[in-house]
Amino acid sequence: MKSIKTLLFILFGLAACQPKYSYLYQYPKIETHPINHMMVVIDFINLRDDLGKYWDFDSYYHQKVLNQLLHKINEQLSNAGYPQVDSYLLSSGLLFKTDFRVEHYIQDQLQNELLHPPFILAKANITEEQIPQHQEILGILVKYIAPRRHHDSDELSHRGMQLGYQLESMKIPDDSAILYIHIDLSAPGIIKQMGTFLLSGAIASQADYAHVHLDATATRHASAFLLHKGSGQIIWKNYSNRWTPEQPIEKLLKQLPVQTSH
Numbered sequence: 065m066k067s068i069k070t071l072l073f074i075l076f077g078l079a080a081c082q083p084k085y086s087y088l089y090q091y092p093k094i095e096t097h098p099i100n101h102m103m104v105v106i107d108f109i110n111l112r113d114d115l116g117k118y119w120d121f122d123s124y125y126h127q128k129v130l131n132q133l134l135h136k137i138n139e140q141l142s143n144a145g146y147p148q149v150d151s152y153l154l155s156s157g158l159l160f161k162t163d164f165r166v167e168h169y170i171q172d173q174l175q176n177e178l179l180h181p182p183f184i185l186a187k188a189n190i191t192e193e194q195i196p197q198h199q200e201i202l203g204i205l206v207k208y209i210a211p212r213r214h215h216d217s218d219e220l221s222h223r224g225m226q227l228g229y230q231l232e233s234m235k236i237p238d239d240s241a242i243l244y245i246h247i248d249l250s251a252p253g254i255i256k257q258m259g260t261f262l263l264s265g266a267i268a269s270q271a272d273y274a275h276v277h278l279d280a281t282a283t284r285h286a287s288a289f290l291l292h293k294g295s296g297q298i299i300w301k302n303y304s305n306r307w308t309p310e311q312p313i314e315k316l317l318k319q320l321p322v323q324t325s326h
Contacts, residue, residue: 087210087303088319089225097292097299099323101240102141103151103190105198106133107158108309110249111166118178119250121156121166127185129309130154136313137243145323146241151189157181158199159206159246194234198244201230201291206246210287210303228296238294245316247286249308284308288316 108130112120131154138149157164160181168175184195204227231242286307290300300321307316 087301089298089301090319090321091225091297091299097241097295097297098239099241099292100147101151101237102147102149103236103240103242104134104137104141104149104245105153105155105202105242106130106137106245106247107155107202108133108245108247108249109156109160110247116167118165118167120169121179121183122169122172123156123179123183123185124169124171126156126183127154130156130185133245133309133313137245137317140313140317140320141243144317144320151236152187153184153190153195153198154186156183156185158202191235194236197230197234201227202244202246204230205244205289205298205301206287209289209298209301210246210285225298226296227291227298231291231293231296234293236293240293241299242291242293244289244291245287247309249284286316290320 108126110126110129112122114120134149134152134154142148158181162180164181165178166181168177168179182195182199187195190198209225285303285305287303288301289298291298300319302316302318304316
């Protein structure tokens with residue numbers, strides 16, 4: 065009993081000590097990239113934890129949040145001078161491995177089947193061929209670029225802020241911009257935290273993603289990236305472990321460059 069109390073103290077201490085920060089980046093040169101088409105890719109995931117083997121995924125809840133996010137983002141982009149969104153992909157779990165499984169709920173009602181990601185909940189003017197491309201790009205952005213600081217006075221800190229190779233094969237006009245949004249609000253409950261802590265990742269046996277992210281030190285986070293297709297340039301990004309969809313979208317899209325013409 066004493067050892068369990070000690071473990072609980074350690075786990076709560078780790079959660080309390082998590083850093084709270086936002087890493088903002090804007091392309092340091094005068095913006096000259098023409099943008100006449102706007103694509104938005106939103107990946108939102110908020111898995112629920114219970115005493116069972118699998119995490120719980122409510123598709124109705126995720127769809128509702130994604131629809132609201134798309135509407136708010138479209139408004140914010142329009143206010144900043146960007147064209148109306150003409151293509152979008154709304155998903156949950158684009159970065160999960162395909163062998164990761166969840167229990168499927170619709171409005172809190174358990175369904176019969178287990179689901180395998182990614183969960184594509186809506187799309188417009190995006191082909192099936194492009195979905196793996198978006199998965200690859202989003203994975204690079206979130207894993208390698210999101211939590212990095214970039215300083216105006218240090219040119220070397222801006223290296224790697226370009227994805228020309230990955231965007232080159234995507235069949236969209238060169239004067240397109242893609243806004244990638246990745247939001248992960250999933251956090252393990254105390255049962256799975258203890259299981260991860262004590263059993264060295266036994267819970268993560270389903271998939272690599274769980275092993276990396278759903279552990280005793282996992283943090284919630286949101287990332288946003290604005291890319292220009294023709295140049296491959298990352299024009300702007302913001303990374304925050306404070307923002308949630310209940311807050312105004314302009315807090316996540318703060319200092320998004322204003323588009324003067326399109």
